Amino acid sequence: MKRIALGLALAAGMATNVAAAPITINLARFFGACENAGTDTHTTVGEACIIQSIINAANEKIPGVKINTLPTDWGNYYDHIKAMFAASNPPDIFVIHRSALPEFASIGALADVGPDLKSVGIDTSDWTAGAKKAVTYGKHIYAVPMDFHANLWHVNMDIMKKAGLVKDGKPILPHSPAELLAQAKQVKEKTGKDYLAADFSQFPIGVRLVLSLIWQQNSNIFNGHKATIDTPQALNAVEAITQLFKGGYADPKLNYADSQQAFLNGKAAVLVNGDWVVGDFTNQVKKPDVALKHYYVSTFPQLFQSPATWADNHTWAIPASLKKHDPKKYHAALEVAAFIYNHNLDWARTGHMSVRKSVLNSSAYKALPHRSEYIDTPSIAKDVPRTVHYNKIQDVLNRNLQSIWLTGKDPKKALAEAQSEVQDILDQ
Amino acid sequence: MSGTIRHRPRRRIADRHVAWVFLTPFLIVYVAFLVYPFFKGLWISLHHWNLLAVAMNPDAAKWVGLRNYTHLMWGRGIVWGPLSHPLVQLFALAVAVGAGLLHRAGRTNRSFMITLIVAGALVFFLLGFTPGEGGRWFDRRFWPTVGNTILFVALAAPGTTIAALLLAAALNRETKMMAVFRSIFFLSQVLSVTVVTLIWQIMFSPTQGLIANVTRIFGGSPISWLTDERFAMIAIVITTIWWSLGIAMILFLAGMQDISAEIYEAAALDNARGWKAFWYITLPNLKRTITLVVVLQIILHFQVFGQSHLMTQGGPDDRTQVLVRYIYQTAFRDSEIGRAAAMAMFLFVIMAVFSALQFFIAREGEE
Numbered sequence: 139m140k141r142i143a144l145g146l147a148l149a150a151g152m153a154t155n156v157a158a159a160p161i162t163i164n165l166a167r168f169f170g171a172c173e174n175a176g177t178d179t180h181t182t183v184g185e186a187c188i189i190q191s192i193i194n195a196a197n198e199k200i201p202g203v204k205i206n207t208l209p210t211d212w213g214n215y216y217d218h219i220k221a222m223f224a225a226s227n228p229p230d231i232f233v234i235h236r237s238a239l240p241e242f243a244s245i246g247a248l249a250d251v252g253p254d255l256k257s258v259g260i261d262t263s264d265w266t267a268g269a270k271k272a273v274t275y276g277k278h279i280y281a282v283p284m285d286f287h288a289n290l291w292h293v294n295m296d297i298m299k300k301a302g303l304v305k306d307g308k309p310i311l312p313h314s315p316a317e318l319l320a321q322a323k324q325v326k327e328k329t330g331k332d333y334l335a336a337d338f339s340q341f342p343i344g345v346r347l348v349l350s351l352i353w354q355q356n357s358n359i360f361n362g363h364k365a366t367i368d369t370p371q372a373l374n375a376v377e378a379i380t381q382l383f384k385g386g387y388a389d390p391k392l393n394y395a396d397s398q399q400a401f402l403n404g405k406a407a408v409l410v411n412g413d414w415v416v417g418d419f420t421n422q423v424k425k426p427d428v429a430l431k432h433y434y435v436s437t438f439p440q441l442f443q444s445p446a447t448w449a450d451n452h453t454w455a456i457p458a459s460l461k462k463h464d465p466k467k468y469h470a471a472l473e474v475a476a477f478i479y480n481h482n483l484d485w486a487r488t489g490h491m492s493v494r495k496s497v498l499n500s501s502a503y504k505a506l507p508h509r510s511e512y513i514d515t516p517s518i519a520k521d522v523p524r525t526v527h528y529n530k531i532q533d534v535l536n537r538n539l540q541s542i543w544l545t546g547k548d549p550k551k552a553l554a555e556a557q558s559e560v561q562d563i564l565d566q
Numbered sequence: 567m568s569g570t571i572r573h574r575p576r577r578r579i580a581d582r583h584v585a586w587v588f589l590t591p592f593l594i595v596y597v598a599f600l601v602y603p604f605f606k607g608l609w610i611s612l613h614h615w616n617l618l619a620v621a622m623n624p625d626a627a628k629w630v631g632l633r634n635y636t637h638l639m640w641g642r643g644i645v646w647g648p649l650s651h652p653l654v655q656l657f658a659l660a661v662a663v664g665a666g667l668l669h670r671a672g673r674t675n676r677s678f679m680i681t682l683i684v685a686g687a688l689v690f691f692l693l694g695f696t697p698g699e700g701g702r703w704f705d706r707r708f709w710p711t712v713g714n715t716i717l718f719v720a721l722a723a724p725g726t727t728i729a730a731l732l733l734a735a736a737l738n739r740e741t742k743m744m745a746v747f748r749s750i751f752f753l754s755q756v757l758s759v760t761v762v763t764l765i766w767q768i769m770f771s772p773t774q775g776l777i778a779n780v781t782r783i784f785g786g787s788p789i790s791w792l793t794d795e796r797f798a799m800i801a802i803v804i805t806t807i808w809w810s811l812g813i814a815m816i817l818f819l820a821g822m823q824d825i826s827a828e829i830y831e832a833a834a835l836d837n838a839r840g841w842k843a844f845w846y847i848t849l850p851n852l853k854r855t856i857t858l859v860v861v862l863q864i865i866l867h868f869q870v871f872g873q874s875h876l877m878t879q880g881g882p883d884d885r886t887q888v889l890v891r892y893i894y895q896t897a898f899r900d901s902e903i904g905r906a907a908a909m910a911m912f913l914f915v916i917m918a919v920f921s922a923l924q925f926f927i928a929r930e931g932e933e
Contacts, residue, residue, distance in 0.1 A: 224617050242618070245616075245619050247621075339882055341879075390793075391793040392793070396773045399774060400773060533895075541882075
């Protein structure tokens, strides 16, 4: 009896100890590494440092919670996450795109956080409609939204001015593929510079560009289980771009880093890239060795019938296993998500758009650099229909579009092959 | 005498026990980390096995027999013809016939000729398969990926061997300076693939790379090495040669230092110096080392992954997509680990063939 009592006392002692020890939350994210980001969320610059400063602040301010940021890189991020799930050791909280969410949610990998959001002070009525849709799969909410991001038209105003393409302090945007070509010609003739730079050779920026132009013609790349890539609309979209390559007004061989460099070095009038570079470029412009001096950000132009640009969301998800087996840790992970969510304005400094109505309407948000220039972007956001095969389909498009502009393949043939490959995926 | 006879079996048993004691740690590691994963891989390759779905629910794996293999390697309406890939097929046929004739004339190494005949005939036969009218491969990317991998090996293995051989010949001197150079050239070998590819991505960059800057000085326009279909494969081969030069060079240096100085002295008396001595003395004496290096390089380069994954992402348009990267993508991006395991088995067979080749060549050398 004495032994049992002693055992119980010891067990009770251990239990108290466990309760007192901080809960360690393993957090996975991309956005790049930032050492010494500190905990001041108001002064950091660029995606990597802003997100890390928010995480560091959460680590400091949420009582009893210690956050361990796992090292992962952008290119292999989802491979890494899947491998962790396969090894039954997923991160306790991780960033996930709206486009990638169905693959995880459809097999029950993500926790249904909807019913628990109130407990950490998240009011879903403050979310934009797009944000709500982004994190919902079926009837459940599987993540906490962090931002909305889209492809933009980044402009070097000095080059545009020299080419006579500025009116009332704003760049004149093209309204058709023909106008696009005419502008490109004008820029080349008057300044000797390229009109457009983008990553057409590695990451799928070129894919997103072509997709936007397909959507602008009210078409899409698949409809239900039917691939619809070999269409006149897709061909129009591709030709709107390839005419720039043919004329020597853009270089399809630039990759992500080189296209950014070309724009910053003042070698191209326009850069097509996401909103995530806005904060960084705003800072770069101030440096004396950067050729880009007058930077303007515009909503993606409308070249066909309706406006559209590629867009996605970053959201934070928690594994279903955590909610089921370790409610305490699950709650702690949710608190971390809420902390990040509450720093939505800080995150918006990257250039990303807020997902909270209260932030969007705040004067502080509207006063962020260049924000007013692309304020219309959320209203023209589009994407492919939701699918568990998003990344695979994107890769098919990337390879086949590359074959057009990097290896000179006939666009019609390439689109037919892309259609057949995507159909194979949809048939699985 | 009788005492010895009585004792021998007991000693033999004791020897055997001792042997087991020494072997057990190796065997445990070997079985746990090589034999078991191999058979598990084989097992997975016979299933429709979604990485995420099976992680959530172990019953989600579905037995499909050899369907993963047929999906990869076969197609609809596949026909055979002697001229499906005329250039390669005719070349392979010429190699096989040529080797056969030389073998009959009895002028060359027997096993080498037999290997050439078998390899030539196999290439001729296998490349004869192609989709007929209205037909298609089930997996359009698999065979082109295999082709890219073979092209990579065909460039990187001889490239590394020749470069390492020339370097070793130049550095095979007993001076302090040469020792420093040897260390410098070996240094690249110790770097990880991420560092190596980062260095070379910067080197090859058309906007800020060293090569582009040098080209500009001479008035040329820089090449986009990593995104130009003509140069992407060459670029990753150059990177690979630079990276894997060290070990090959050290092996050659060791081989060269084994060649007796007297042979060179005798050759020098016959006026064979420099290039002549290298051709007539060094090369023939290094034959076995060269074979070893070539086979090791072949086995190593079939497993290329990082260079393609990090420098070109398999592009442009899959021109640098290699087998291990396809396995990786299929397993982790597409979650189709069953199909990926089938591809891994295919790679295993290729490497097993080259390992067997090395084994036979080494044995023949001993004989």
